[in-house]
Amino acid sequence: MRLGGPQSFLLSPSTSATSEVGVLMSQRSSEVDAVVREFHEALARSSDMAVAVAAIQALTTVIKNSSAQTMMGLEKELKDAAASLQNCNPTAISLKAGCELFLRYTTRTSAIEANTFAAAKKRLIERGQHFAETSKRARATIAELGERFVRKGSTVLVHGHSRVAIAILRKAAAAGKQFSVIVTEGRPDETGLTMARVLEEMRVPTTVILDCAVAYAMERVDLVLVGAEAVVESGGVINKLGTYQIAIAAKEHNVPVYVAAESYKFARLFPLNQRDLPLERKQLDFGPLLPASVAIDNPSRDYTPPQYITLLFTDLGVLTAAAVSDELIQLYV
Structure with missing residues (x-):
């Protein structure tokens, strides 16, 4: 999912644009309600819908329904809508990253070249729809790449309920590979039990352990597979609490740690320690x-530094942690 160049399609302020901003201000309340409603409806339509993809779809709808007459007015509507979505859950890192990347992709690339505003708006809608479809396909792309690393007879340790990790394991099972999975369970969200039920439906041999038993079980693990809430600039990941300690135990036992994450989870963050994470407690x-x-x-959640991560499976390819910063530059510049 590579983006275009750095140019921006913006018009200079004018009298009409200024008056339009005033009208848009009076309509803000109803627009906020509409984009938030579309966001929640997208999540409700599918249990597999990622938060960032739902946000992308809602923002594309904003472009379709916009009454703006200039790119300045439309861009302001999009920024206000993105801010409203982020206010739904201010600590959701993937939601913030998805909104930021969408705004960059649609309104600030050289691909938006048109003689009229109507033509530019149509192009924006097309790019928004393309972005959403590409984001939806990301999981399937990652499954194709990650499945190769699940070998016959291997034991995989998973942590949390990651849809993209499930896609990889489902792909490996469909390929006829015989493998087993160890699932960690911790309080209070029961994501491990949810993961175990999914694996049981896939007929994959599964064992549930307490997350505090990870070091004890690691000597019989061949690989660790986790998802991510966000992949940060250092190549480290922010994920469900306990990921960091699992990665430390895996490194001590020379077990590779693989992270599966869509590129819309790449976030412009550079945490140095656990205190740098957005505060979220359950x-x-x-x-x-x-x-x-x-x-x-x-x-x-916790932050796992890049030195504990072997590879990242993404829709941009299989990456080392060191390659993440280069990919972020290409995504946002």
């Missing part, structure tokens, strides 16, 4: 035996 109830004065800290 409720956790230990019951009445826990003293009321004891604090509970349950972050939902």
Whole structure:
């Protein structure tokens, strides 16, 4: 999913554009409701719909329904809509990355060359639809690439409920490969149990362990396969809490760690430690035996530095962690 060059199709401010901005301001409330509604409806239509792809579809609808008469007005509508979507979940990194990449892809590439605004708008809609379709196909592309690394007789350790990791394992099973999976289960979201049910339906031999038993089980693991909420500029990944400790245990046992992630999850972030992550915590109830004065800290995600990642399976190809920064430059510049 490579993007175009750095040029921007923007018109100089004019009287009509200024007055148009005023009209758009008065319509903002209804437009915000519309884009957020379209976003949630897209997620509701399919349980496999990625958050970023739903956002891309909603933003494309904004272009279709826009009453703007200039590129300046349309770009403002898109930016306001993207901000509204991000406000739905301010800590969702993949949502923010998807919105930013969509805006870059549609409104700031040299491919938008037209003599009239109507023609430019039509081209924007086409590019938005193409972006959404390419994003949807990303998972299938990654499955084709990642399946090759699942060998017959191997034991795969997975963590969390990753749709793209499932696609890889499903592809490997469909190819007739016999392999087994160890699934980690941690509180409070039960994603491990969800993953185990999916694998059972695929008839893949599956064992569930507590996530605190990872180091104990690692000596019988051949590869670790995880998804990612975001791939950051260093080539490290932000993912479900526990990914970091799994990667450390895997490195100690010389077990490769593979990360499966769509390119719309590439984020312009450079965390140096766990405190640099957007704050997101989940409720956790230990019951009445826990003293009321004891604090509970349950972050939902952690950061795994690039030195613990063997390869990344993406729709841009199989990448080393060191190659991620180059791909980010090509995506955003």
